[in-house]
Amino acid sequence: MQPSSRTAQPTARLRGMPRCGGPATAAPSPRPLPPPRCAPSTIFDEGGRDARAPGAPRDVDPATLDEGRRDGRAPGVPPPAQQQPYRLAQRNPAAPRSVVRVGGALIGGPRPVVIGGPCSVESEKQLLAAAEAVRAAGGMILRGGAFKPRTSPYAFSGLGEEGLRLLALARARTGLPVVTEVIEPGDVELVCRYADMLQIGSRNMQNYALLRAVGLARKPVLLKRGLAATIEEWLLAAEYILAGGNPEVVLCERGVRGIDSTLRNQLDLSAVPLLRELTHLPVIVDPSHATGKRSLILPMSLAAIAAGADGLIIEVHPEPDRALSDAAQTVDLQQFAAIMQAVQHVAAATAPYYS
Ligand code: PEP
Ligand code: MN
Numbered sequence: 001m002q003p004s005s006r007t008a009q010p011t012a013r014l015r016g017m018p019r020c021g022g023p024a025t026a027a028p029s030p031r032p033l034p035p036p037r038c039a040p041s042t043i044f045d046e047g048g049r050d051a052r053a054p055g056a057p058r059d060v061d062p063a064t065l066d067e068g069r070r071d072g073r074a075p076g077v078p079p080p081a082q083q084q085p086y087r088l089a090q091r092n093p094a095a096p097r098s099v100v101r102v103g104g105a106l107i108g109g110p111r112p113v114v115i116g117g118p119c120s121v122e123s124e125k126q127l128l129a130a131a132e133a134v135r136a137a138g139g140m141i142l143r144g145g146a147f148k149p150r151t152s153p154y155a156f157s158g159l160g161e162e163g164l165r166l167l168a169l170a171r172a173r174t175g176l177p178v179v180t181e182v183i184e185p186g187d188v189e190l191v192c193r194y195a196d197m198l199q200i201g202s203r204n205m206q207n208y209a210l211l212r213a214v215g216l217a218r219k220p221v222l223l224k225r226g227l228a229a230t231i232e233e234w235l236l237a238a239e240y241i242l243a244g245g246n247p248e249v250v251l252c253e254r255g256v257r258g259i260d261s262t263l264r265n266q267l268d269l270s271a272v273p274l275l276r277e278l279t280h281l282p283v284i285v286d287p288s289h290a291t292g293k294r295s296l297i298l299p300m301s302l303a304a305i306a307a308g309a310d311g312l313i314i315e316v317h318p319e320p321d322r323a324l325s326d327a328a329q330t331v332d333l334q335q336f337a338a339i340m341q342a343v344q345h346v347a348a349a350t351a352p353y354y355s
Contacts, residue, residue, distance in 0.1 A: 097276070100282055102196050102197045108281075110351070113312075116133075116134035116137070116139040116313075116314050118130050119323060119325040120144065121146050121166050121167060124166055129333070130316055141178070146164045149181070181198075181201050188217055199221075202224045205233075215245055220248035223250065226256075250281065250284060253284075255291070265289065269303055285304035287312065288315040298338065301343055306346055308350075315331070320332050
């Protein structure tokens with residue numbers, strides 16, 4: 001991770017935390033997590049290499065750590081009396097916020113990162129058309145679900161590994177890194193072979209076996225807020241991933257259940273500036289799932305950037321009305337390009353308030 005010009009936090013806090021198959025190099029915490037039941041530590045790269053981004057933290061000699069770091073605290077993190085239960089995710093106001101690199105995109109860096117793509121990978125034609133349009137409009141990361149957690153067991157649940165292959169093809173054609181959801185611990189190794197970033201969906205935010213499994217991965221994780229999760233529950237879910245040894249976590253506010261079912265969810269935009277105070281982790285916003293309504297994606301994207309979001313994730317499809325999932329909230333290619341332009345304006349206008 002690299003320091004953000006908006007802010008950034010130390011990454012050494014995780015060094016010495018237990019990794020699957022590897023011994024801890026420092027006492028991890030006063031109440032250590034039990035050893036993860038996990039996939040082998042070879043999971044991450046096609047060639048079996050450490051797939052962590054250049055510059056990402058690696059283990060260090062505990063003798064070089066200061067007192068706070070030896071007891072599991074990030075450098076400069078306040079002593080226990082002031083600690084939050086999410087000790088690794090906690091923001092140290094004196095330290096910069098974290099930046100998570102995904103391919104060439106720096107989430108938490110100076111410019112907002114927009115992730116675009118279809119809800120589900122449906123076909124080569126659909127995905128490539130979406131990917132080309134996302135790149136042409138200035139999107140930095142391609143999204144697309146291959147394994148879909150659907151509320152109904154009868155709904156389209158994705159193409160599985162074929163969808164992952166298509167994502168890899170779209171990356172090869174466009175150069176865009178890809179983020180896709182993983183829904184089972186046993187699939188983490190497979191998804192890591194194809195994806196640049198792993199998405200943990202809302203329905204799985206408290207799937208602790210899955211959180212532990214991605215905590216062992218050498219890939220960044222996009223952690224969506226649970227359907228009815230409090231901020232603290234969400235940060236504790238992130239803590240599972242951090243404590244597992246993976247420091248590259250990005251939070252995604254995607255709306256929560258409220259009293260009013262007029263919209264799909266209620267977008268909690270105040271969570272964005274609040275999270276900037278509470279945690280060093282970058283935070284992005286998903287206006288698609290938050291609203292469920294195509295016409296609201298533009299205004300809520302702008303509002304999210306104005307609130308200080310480090311990026312957006314937007315569902316886009318060449319023929320949104322024919323989308324096999326989430327058609328009503330999916331924008332077309334032209335609408336996506338218009339959103340991208342408008343986002344640049346708001347980002348430029350509001351950046352001084354977040355530096
Ligand atoms: C998705 O991103 O397609 C998705 C299912 O999102 P969420 O987990 O936020 O519902
Ligand atoms: Mn969707």
